[in-house]
Amino acid sequence: MSEKFEDHQIRDKIQIDYKYTMGGQSKFFIELMKNKKLHGTKCTKCGKIWMPPRKNCSECYTPAEWVEISHTGTIEVSTIVWYGAAEFIKNVPYGCGFIKLDGVDTALFQGIFSENLVPSKIKKGRRVRAVFKKPDEREGKMTDFFFVPEDEYEIWANKPEFEGGE
Amino acid sequence: MPKKVAIIGIGITPFKARYLDKTYFELAYDATKLAFEDANKNGAEITHKNLQSTVYGIYNELFERQFMPDIFINSYLGMNNKSGTRIATGGATGGYTVRMAYAEVASGISDLSLCLGVEKCNDCYDEQTGTTTPEVLNAIAYSADMTYEYPMGMMAASSYVTMVNAHFEEFGNPTEEQMALVSVKNHGNAINNPKAQSPMKITVEDVMNSRIICYPFKMLDCCLYSEASAALILANEQKVKELKVENPIWITGVGAANTDCFIGNREDMGRLYSNIYAAKAAYKMAGLDYDKIKDQIDCAELHDAFSGQEVISYEELGFVPFGEGGKWIESGGPFMDGEIPCCPCGGLIGCGHAVGATGIMSTGEAALQLRGDAGKHQLMTIEKGRAISHSIGGPGAAYAAVIVMANEEGVKKP
Numbered sequence: 001m002s003e004k005f006e007d008h009q010i011r012d013k014i015q016i017d018y019k020y021t022m023g024g025q026s027k028f029f030i031e032l033m034k035n036k037k038l039h040g041t042k043c044t045k046c047g048k049i050w051m052p053p054r055k056n057c058s059e060c061y062t063p064a065e066w067v068e069i070s071h072t073g074t075i076e077v078s079t080i081v082w083y084g085a086a087e088f089i090k091n092v093p094y095g096c097g098f099i100k101l102d103g104v105d106t107a108l109f110q111g112i113f114s115e116n117l118v119p120s121k122i123k124k125g126r127r128v129r130a131v132f133k134k135p136d137e138r139e140g141k142m143t144d145f146f147f148v149p150e151d152e153y154e155i156w157a158n159k160p161e162f163e164g165g166e
Numbered sequence: 167m168p169k170k171v172a173i174i175g176i177g178i179t180p181f182k183a184r185y186l187d188k189t190y191f192e193l194a195y196d197a198t199k200l201a202f203e204d205a206n207k208n209g210a211e212i213t214h215k216n217l218q219s220t221v222y223g224i225y226n227e228l229f230e231r232q233f234m235p236d237i238f239i240n241s242y243l244g245m246n247n248k249s250g251t252r253i254a255t256g257g258a259t260g261g262y263t264v265r266m267a268y269a270e271v272a273s274g275i276s277d278l279s280l281c282l283g284v285e286k287c288n289d290c291y292d293e294q295t296g297t298t299t300p301e302v303l304n305a306i307a308y309s310a311d312m313t314y315e316y317p318m319g320m321m322a323a324s325s326y327v328t329m330v331n332a333h334f335e336e337f338g339n340p341t342e343e344q345m346a347l348v349s350v351k352n353h354g355n356a357i358n359n360p361k362a363q364s365p366m367k368i369t370v371e372d373v374m375n376s377r378i379i380c381y382p383f384k385m386l387d388c389c390l391y392s393e394a395s396a397a398l399i400l401a402n403e404q405k406v407k408e409l410k411v412e413n414p415i416w417i418t419g420v421g422a423a424n425t426d427c428f429i430g431n432r433e434d435m436g437r438l439y440s441n442i443y444a445a446k447a448a449y450k451m452a453g454l455d456y457d458k459i460k461d462q463i464d465c466a467e468l469h470d471a472f473s474g475q476e477v478i479s480y481e482e483l484g485f486v487p488f489g490e491g492g493k494w495i496e497s498g499g500p501f502m503d504g505e506i507p508c509c510p511c512g513g514l515i516g517c518g519h520a521v522g523a524t525g526i527m528s529t530g531e532a533a534l535q536l537r538g539d540a541g542k543h544q545l546m547t548i549e550k551g552r553a554i555s556h557s558i559g560g561p562g563a564a565y566a567a568v569i570v571m572a573n574e575e576g577v578k579k580p
């Protein structure tokens with residue numbers, strides 16, 4: 001005789017707190033937080049500029065040195081997110097994509113904000129510029145800044161919660 | 167010289183949204199038992215006691231709520247005091263697991279091995295919405311770089327869509343309608359797969375009208391997360407003879423490659439070099455040609471996590487030249503009666519995506535097609551006796567694995 005199955009579910013949560021070091025990449029986050037500067041690294045052998053920065057060139061196995069990077073760049077590819085993880089659902093819709101900052105060899109993933117968030121506004125080839133959180137809001141994290149279409153820069157840089165880079 | 171390796175047993179549990187009556191190790195047990203039943207259907211008597219090693223494919227500790235879930239499965243399967251190794255390569259976990267289990271048998275360190283994949287994601291639960299999916303997506307989102315990408319909302323869809331959008335910028339396709347055809351095909355194929363989670367007869371319009379997820383992917387362009395397990399029993403040639411296996415499916419090629427996990431470091435964002443290198447390596451090992459592969463295989467079980475990405479896979483796997491994937495699906499190429507039927511079982515979109523199990527399920531499904539044992543979704547034309555399975559995963563689909571299989575005993579007429 002088979003017994004009727006009854007399931008039992010247990011509520012649980014896994015949570016770990018961190019205070020993690022960014023090691024050799026630390027300068028990028030310090031400059032971002034304190035001075036609104038974006039720093040990449042340039043290979044001392046092949047000259048490739050890495051962004052996100054890496055202290056050693058993965059192609060040449062040679063040290064790379066810090067270089068200041070432009071706040072302007074070009075969108076390589078983008079999307080608009082309308083649904084997602086619990087962590088981000090409160091932010092939808094949001095734009096994001098890969099941006100090749102002027103002079104850099106790699107593209108950086110970042111948020112792309114717009115007053116008129118439609119695919120054509122943030123498509124490949126659009127020029128963008130970095131906008132930063134206010135000094136006391138910056139934590140030395142990637143979320144300290146984002147990009148906006150160049151023609152919206154003044155609007156975003158003048159919002160009370162944000163500021164432009166110098 | 168590597169030994170020849172055959173798939174001699176295939177066990178796949180139904181792919182379901184939720185198993186309330188089974189834990190991940192209980193699901194793994196079910197698939198393993200099904201694989202024994204398949205291997206023993208002609209009178210052999212293989213049990214877990216005959217297996218010499220296991221390779222486990224399990225993607226995500228947060229799904230299973232357990233570090234090293236493989237060792238707990240190992241206990242439940244009665245596989246103590248033998249080697250058990252876990253593979254975790256994102257969505258490509260299944261394909262990579264097949265490759266490593268193949269390597270154990272081919273190298274001679276095991277004569278008879280279990281290749282087992284399992285995943286149970288929907289124990290994750292978002293208390294705020296009272297649903298599972300946002301929390302499942304959270305557990306997956308930690309696959310992106312945790313410092314530079316995750317905080318800005320990089321997730322599975324926003325990562326995969328990047329390649330598709332970059333491909334569109336370069337070639338003008340796949341269009342949204344072409345992508346929707348993948349969804350129509352795979353949900354439709356799933357109707358004939360009793361183990362599938364999402365069998366549906368739908369139209370391109372249904373896909374186009376489904377809610378936007380991540381531009382231009384819509385709800386019906388995306389696979390659903392599933393709970394399931396899949397198991398293969400692999401044997402060397404001597405064991406195949408000893409056990410008098412009547413329908414061995416030989417693994418003749420395995421290829422895998424990891425491309426840069428930072429999409430922004432890639433020279434060409436509209437192409438998945440992991441797919442290209444994995445396919446070329448697998449085809450070469452199997453003695454096949456990347457440029458002629460369309461004439462050399464009967465079918466392919468592809469990794470269609472997102473519809474648009476199946477379209478670009480047609481190109482990367484060598485079925486059609488670059489830029490022609492969209493046209494190929496419009497012409498019916500990957501449909502059940504097309505040039506290379508892709509995802510006869512329904513793929514991830516139709517059958518489901520139980521991450522660690524998925525690539526093992528698709529390898530098993532391709533093998534069943536070659537045996538003529540796929541049931542209601544069996545293809546009518548298996549002539550070349552060869553098929554491939556394909557798995558991709560990880561940040562920006564950095565991991566890819568391709569498996570080539572062959573039926574050398576002659577094809578049974580379905």
Ligand SMILES: [Zn+2]
Nearest residue numbers: 043046057060
């Ligand atoms: Zn260098």
